[in-house]
Amino acid sequence: MFGSPEEAAIEAGGGDSSPSDKTSYSRSISPGANVGKANGLTILLDTETYDYTYHHLASEGFKVAVMHHLDQPLMAIKEIDISPGFESQIAVTPILYDTTREARKRFSPEERDCYFEGELSLKYLPKELYRYDINNCLFEATYEKVLEICK
Numbered sequence: 205m206f207g208s209p210e211e212a213a214i215e216a217g218g219g220d221s222s223p224s225d226k227t228s229y230s231r232s233i234s235p236g237a238n239v240g241k242a243n244g245l246t247i248l249l250d251t252e253t254y255d256y257t258y259h260h261l262a263s264e265g266f267k268v269a270v271m272h273h274l275d276q277p278l279m280a281i282k283e284i285d286i287s288p289g290f291e292s293q294i295a296v297t298p299i300l301y302d303t304t305r306e307a308r309k310r311f312s313p314e315e316r317d318c319y320f321e322g323e324l325s326l327k328y329l330p331k332e333l334y335r336y337d338i339n340n341c342l343f344e345a346t347y348e349k350v351l352e353i354c355k
Contacts, residue, residue: 241293251288264288270296274335276343 249266256264269282286292303320313319325331326340328347334340 249286253288268294270294271339272335272337274333275337275339276329276334278339278342281339281342 251265253264263285265288266286267279267283268286269277269279269284271277271282284294308320313323319336321335324336326334326336326344328344329340
């Protein structure tokens with residue numbers, strides 16, 4: 205996982221993080237995957253609970269979020285708690301929505317109160333690395349509020 209959009213761009217493009225180098229590596233992966241437990245992602249995590257600090261929620265372990273690769277992760281909304289000492293399995297089932305061209309033309313973005321990819325650009329997240337989605341909109345709204353408060 206990359207620490208910032210710039211690191212992702214450098215890793216994917218092999219150069220500096222100029223706007224022309226920003227691209228999502230995952231967009232170049234061919235579709236298709238094998239299913240089943242043996243074909244999934246396996247991770248062994250050491251919680252080091254002896255070094256655990258106080259947290260307002262009585263829990264130790266890990267938090268995981270399974271999301272679209274072009275979404276800003278919002279752990280407070282999408283988190284799954286993983287407890288130490290247990291084997292955990294998370295099933296991932298994609299849901300794909302498709303809208304016909306006729307339906308897109310029939311209503312304006314204002315009438316349908318939503319946007320399709322390419323109809324709206326996010327102000328702070330580059331469109332090459334992020335998509336228009338509720339998580340990204342919430343992230344941008346929070347970011348704008350931080351900028352407003354910290355002026």
